[in-house]
Amino acid sequence: MQSQLSFSKQNQTGTLYLVPTPIGNLGDMTFRSVDVLKQVDLIAAEDTRNTQKLLNHFEIETPQISFHEHNTQERIPQLISKLEAGVNLAQVSDAGMPSISDPGHELVVACIEANIPVVPLPGANAGLTALIASGLDPQPFYFYGFLDRKPKLQVTELEALKNRSESQIFYEAPHRLAKTLQHLVDVFGGDRQASLCRELTKKHEQFIRGSLTELLEWAKQSDQVRGEFVMIVSGNPEGDEENEEPDYSGLSIEEHVDHLIETGLRPNDAIKQVAHLRQLKKQEVYQIYHHLDQN
Template sequence: MQVQKSFKGQSVYGTLYLVPTPIGNLEDMTFRAVQTLKEVDWICAEDTRNTGLLLKHFEIETRQISFHEHNAFEKIPDLLDLLKSGQSLAQVSDAGLPSISDPGHDLVKAAIAEDISVVALPGASAGITALIASGLAPQPHIFYGFLPRKAGQQKAFFQDKLAYPETQIFYESPYRVQDTLENMLEVYGNRPAVVVRELTKIYEEYQRGTISELIAYIDEQPLKGECLIIVSGLDADLARVEQESTDVDILSLIDQEIQSGLKPNQAIKTIAKTYKLNRQEVYNAYHNRD
């Protein structure tokens, strides 16, 4: 059991600050983030050249320490020594919130184990920013970060998450998005999904549709820039209707009604009523089928 009083404590140690940086637009840097970076003794940067440009823009002269996945193991003891000596550190990633896609989490765990205060500043997060404008259900959601690169590993990953109801958020290279969507389509079926690219930048773009529609669009319009994929979780009601549609061939019956002269929505209403199914669920199943 441990209780951290971030701003009212009596610790003789320094504080580890987790400071978010912009994910594209420099105006998303907060006043508090700038002030914190000016006041700490050291900035632990994923890429000192990249962070150096940010520091120069905001006229921050604090010294940097290189801290990334390739040197974290050897650097963490030295960083803990600085904190124990009373110096404060700020850890930043190249973009967004630190401690997610960088070794910051290992530093956080090590600091907590030594009873050193860890203070997180709120700020830009690509996954959450994209999610709330995606049009997909923002709650509940799961953030997974980067996916396995090999097709077999991806499909196994998706198969394991197939029945999850939560909206799922992934980071992906623009060169692999189409292949990833094809693997996703094979396992998940044709769910609603969104591809987001160049978030907060001048070419920011949301591509919203079904997975198959996104694949077709990307085939004609190759992607550039940093990308996210957001995909709907399993819709239990829709899955049930699709299963019932398979059992009694509901969708074929709708097609037959349309061929006999009914408009699609009238056919859906007729079949839903006949088989005592939810009309909206049948509508979604009919219009979202492959």
Template sequence: MNVQKSYANESRRQGSLYLVGTPIGNLEDMTYRAVRVLGEVQWIAAEDTRQTRKLLTHFDISTRLVSYHEHNKQASGPELIRLMQEGDSIALVSDAGLPAICDPGADLVRLAIEADIPVIPIPGANAALSGLIMSGLPTERFTFVGFLPRDKKPLERELAALKREPGTVICYESPHRLVKTLTVMAETIGETREICLVRELTKKYEEAVRGTIRECLDYLNEHPPQGEYVLILRGISPEEAEASGEAQWWAALTPAEHVARYEADGLDHKEALRRAAQDRGVPKRELYNLLHQGS
């Protein structure tokens, strides 16, 4: 167990890890608090130091930069932990938005927690949630899946599992793969499912295209994709689930069979367990304990 009281003992000798949100396009989305923290810490760990240096120059911040990304995290991560244990505080930033979402920052967070170093979020812009709230699709229940698989077979398996998801689904996609992904989505989930394509969030050419998957594909045939996209897909409706036989499709399965069915769709055990628990309306921990009784 790990209990963190972020500001209970600010005189402690070790430093803290700050997760600092940065703009996803518009520099005016930088918060006063983010500017202050970036100026006060001893180090800023950046996914792309060149990109971050532009941001720091704009806000006249001279804090030392260090590189931390997917290809150097094995060496850089422990070194950053050592610096914090010795008293330095570090701000982690990604190229844009909130760090530790779909990037190696999550690994540094885990290392910090294991070392009993406080991890403190500094909220800021986020593309996934910004896309969701402007989509017009339900927001009370949603699932973020990051980037979908590149290859067709894994993509089909992932979408087959997401087809049964009752909540809104959010993912990221690049412009050169968007049409391919939507085409497979239409084949797997159906052309009439509602979706919203959001691109260039907070920038001059910000755009939201709302409609069915087929309507959005037709739109892209006339307006080729440009910029990075957030895809927001409506979850399966009760009526659609009933008509397709998906309503409580798992009712005759044991919990173990339920989890195994999701694993057969290509999901790892952790995600399969989460979705089975969601279907059954029970906490994931409760389902986990049920599956591992007597093991």
């Protein structure tokens, strides 16, 4: 058990601030977020070039250091050392909330393990922004984020989700939208109601609401399949306990991987899906499954 007093004067280290950034409209940057970015000693940014544009707009002169999915393991020890030395650090992704389909989670875990305060700031989030305007039930909802890019794995993921009764939130890139909608129609059924949301908070913000079949036809024919998409899909009103997503909480990682292999997935694909479902790094699951030394 651990208890954190975020703003205690007795804290002996620096603080990690998780700072959301606008998902499109710069006017959505909060006063507090601007103040924190000005006051911290260093900003860990997913893309320093992208973040620099934001800093320039708000006249923020705080230095940056890159922190993205490809240098996580290298950067975390460096950032922890700085925080332990008293450096206050802000972590930002390119848009929206850190850790939500963006880098950040591993750094948060490392800070918690090192007893370094982690302070989250509220702000923009594409999934919730789309949900409240979708016209579908806003609660309960199930946030999934990006589905797997490989067709077979994507269908496997959707099969596990098709009987959930909550509204479901997915992210998708424009060049994969039609294929993903086709898989949704195939697995969920074409009558399921859904909403496509693109260019959120921007000048060309657009919501396309209808059945999955109608949305698929739109995606195939429209010349507006541009920008990142949020897909809100209604829950299954006939979902029952027998058909709900399997509960893997009682399985070890090795047992979870073995279970998916038994359903027909190749070992590497099963490892990848377990990593996604448990929000772990694929390499970490691979090492645990194969009993490799992680040090």
